[in-house]
Amino acid sequence: MGFEEATPIQAEAIPLALKGQDLIGQAQTGTGKTAAFGIPMIEGIQAHANHIQGLVITPTRELTIQVAEELNRIGEFKKVKVLPVYGGQDINRQIKALKQYPQVIVGTPGRLLDHLRRKTLRLAHIRHVVLDEADEMLNMGFIDDITAILEQCPQEKQTLLFSATMPEPIKELALRFMQNPAEVKIKVKQVTVPLIEQYYLEVQEKQKFDILCRLLDLESPELAIVFGRTKRRVDELSEALKRRGYLAEGIHGDLSQARRDQVINLFRTGSIDILVATDVAARGLDIQGVTHVCNFDIPQDPENYVHRIGRTGRAGQTGKAITFVVPRELDHLKTIEHLIRRKLEKKRIPTISEVLKGRQQAAMERLLRVAEEGDLQVFQRMAQALLEEQDSVTLVAAALKLLTKEPDQTPVRLTAEAPLQVKKKKYAHGMKRRKHRQ
Ligand SMILES: Nc1ncnc2c1ncn2[C@@H]1O[C@H](COP(=O)(O)OP(=O)(O)OP(=O)(O)O)[C@@H](O)[C@H]1O
Numbered sequence: 001m002g003f004e005e006a007t008p009i010q011a012e013a014i015p016l017a018l019k020g021q022d023l024i025g026q027a028q029t030g031t032g033k034t035a036a037f038g039i040p041m042i043e044g045i046q047a048h049a050n051h052i053q054g055l056v057i058t059p060t061r062e063l064t065i066q067v068a069e070e071l072n073r074i075g076e077f078k079k080v081k082v083l084p085v086y087g088g089q090d091i092n093r094q095i096k097a098l099k100q101y102p103q104v105i106v107g108t109p110g111r112l113l114d115h116l117r118r119k120t121l122r123l124a125h126i127r128h129v130v131l132d133e134a135d136e137m138l139n140m141g142f143i144d145d146i147t148a149i150l151e152q153c154p155q156e157k158q159t160l161l162f163s164a165t166m167p168e169p170i171k172e173l174a175l176r177f178m179q180n181p182a183e184v185k186i187k188v189k190q191v192t193v194p195l196i197e198q199y200y201l202e203v204q205e206k207q208k209f210d211i212l213c214r215l216l217d218l219e220s221p222e223l224a225i226v227f228g229r230t231k232r233r234v235d236e237l238s239e240a241l242k243r244r245g246y247l248a249e250g251i252h253g254d255l256s257q258a259r260r261d262q263v264i265n266l267f268r269t270g271s272i273d274i275l276v277a278t279d280v281a282a283r284g285l286d287i288q289g290v291t292h293v294c295n296f297d298i299p300q301d302p303e304n305y306v307h308r309i310g311r312t313g314r315a316g317q318t319g320k321a322i323t324f325v326v327p328r329e330l331d332h333l334k335t336i337e338h339l340i341r342r343k344l345e346k347k348r349i350p351t352i353s354e355v356l357k358g359r360q361q362a363a364m365e366r367l368l369r370v371a372e373e374g375d376l377q378v379f380q381r382m383a384q385a386l387l388e389e390q391d392s393v394t395l396v397a398a399a400l401k402l403l404t405k406e407p408d409q410t411p412v413r414l415t416a417e418a419p420l421q422v423k424k425k426k427y428a429h430g431m432k433r434r435k436h437r438q
């Protein structure tokens with residue numbers, strides 16, 4: 001797979017997991033937790049036995065697909081068959097695939113339960129269970145489903161829990177599902193990845209969209225994810241960005257699975273460069289080339305701040321995370337700062353003239369890059385012809401003018417989001433149901 005050395009969580013967790021130990025593994029976003037549980041799990045599978053021995057549960061369909069792909073890569077030469085099962089995919093096709101003797105199942109809780117009820121899935125031979133994004137899986141929205149699934153597994157099994165965040169109350173709950181678990185943990189001061197530059201802008205709700213456009217123009221991200229609070233927000237925001245000429249699409253839980261797959265693929269292949277998303281895309285997604293994350297709306301759960309910004313700065317890459325905070329949400333920012341044990345730098349809103357300068361700089365860099373790349377014979381002939389009409393400086397200036405993106409003022413309409421309510425308790429985990437909101 002091209003990996004040269006184990007990441008710290010892999011170096012610590014793999015030997016423990018190979019011994020059969022239960023394990024809670026907490027490590028930063030993008031540091032290879034999938035392989036940290038995937039390698040020992042695949043190692044423990046009996047490839048010649050035709051029953052399901054391993055189960056990985058994840059909170060979203062996209063993550064299920066991604067984790068199953070990575071496990072299939074890890075198990076390729078051992079010929080371990082890994083099958084993803086998730087909602088929105090034709091159930092009869094899944095039933096057929098389940099009859100082909102996969103040895104590992106990766107799934108979302110709802111669809112797993114569905115198969116268990118239909119008796120099209122049996123977990124009687126499970127020996128390894130992983131909860132990826134464990135704190136999310138044990139949160140109020142999922143806990144009943146998880147309990148019901150785990151009850152169908154044999155008592156005698158290994159249970160592994162992984163996440164970048166593990167709030168104390170959730171960890172206590174987790175202990176009920178485990179036997180003498182070992183714990184592999186990052187230092188509290190390093191919950192977020194140091195390679196991600198983080199800052200916030202204090203903005204008024206009404207200014208948010210124009211400021212987002214300024215940032216996009218100034219920063220020219222390779223790929224960017226913009227997080228909004230609600231499905232409506234994501235729809236409106238992606239429409240508005242398209243109106244201003246950006247290559248953007250939205251993803252949230254109300255879209256058909258076919259559409260969700262399509263949007264993720266457009267983004268993975270770079271056919272669009274802005275993904276607008278609810279928290280459905282906050283956790284686990286590993287997409288190369290994401291240079292920027294923007295919290296257009298500050299996340300409701302402080303943990304999800306860590307996960308959202310962790311879509312950039314993965315596997316040693318750098319990234320930038322910018323959070324918009326309306327004045328009434330400054331307390332919320334404090335909760336996040338408390339969780340990540342650091343103060344976020346406040347930056348000034350970039351002015352239009354700064355943006356313009358940025359665009360001009362970008363235009364010059366593009367022109368130079370193309371000049372250095374060469375392969376311009378056809379154009380050189382055209383240039384010679386042009387030089388008979390105009391002097392060279394005027395011509396290059398004209399080219400730069402064409403390349404410099406003018407600020408787009410196309411009017412757009414966004415429904416205002418009410419600021420988040422300040423929570424009474426510092427930890428309101430398990431107080432709310434949020435399974436169906438994204
Ligand atoms: N040992 C390694 N060396 C280099 N790259 C690795 C290594 N292990 C994993 N990776 C790559 O790092 C990227 C991030 O891995 P992964 O998605 O498992 O992170 P994660 O810790 O689960 O993050 P998150 O908390 O966001 O879910 C993937 O592209 C993966 O292929």
Ligand SMILES: [Mg+2]
Pocket residue numbers: 033034132284
């Ligand atoms: Mg992960």
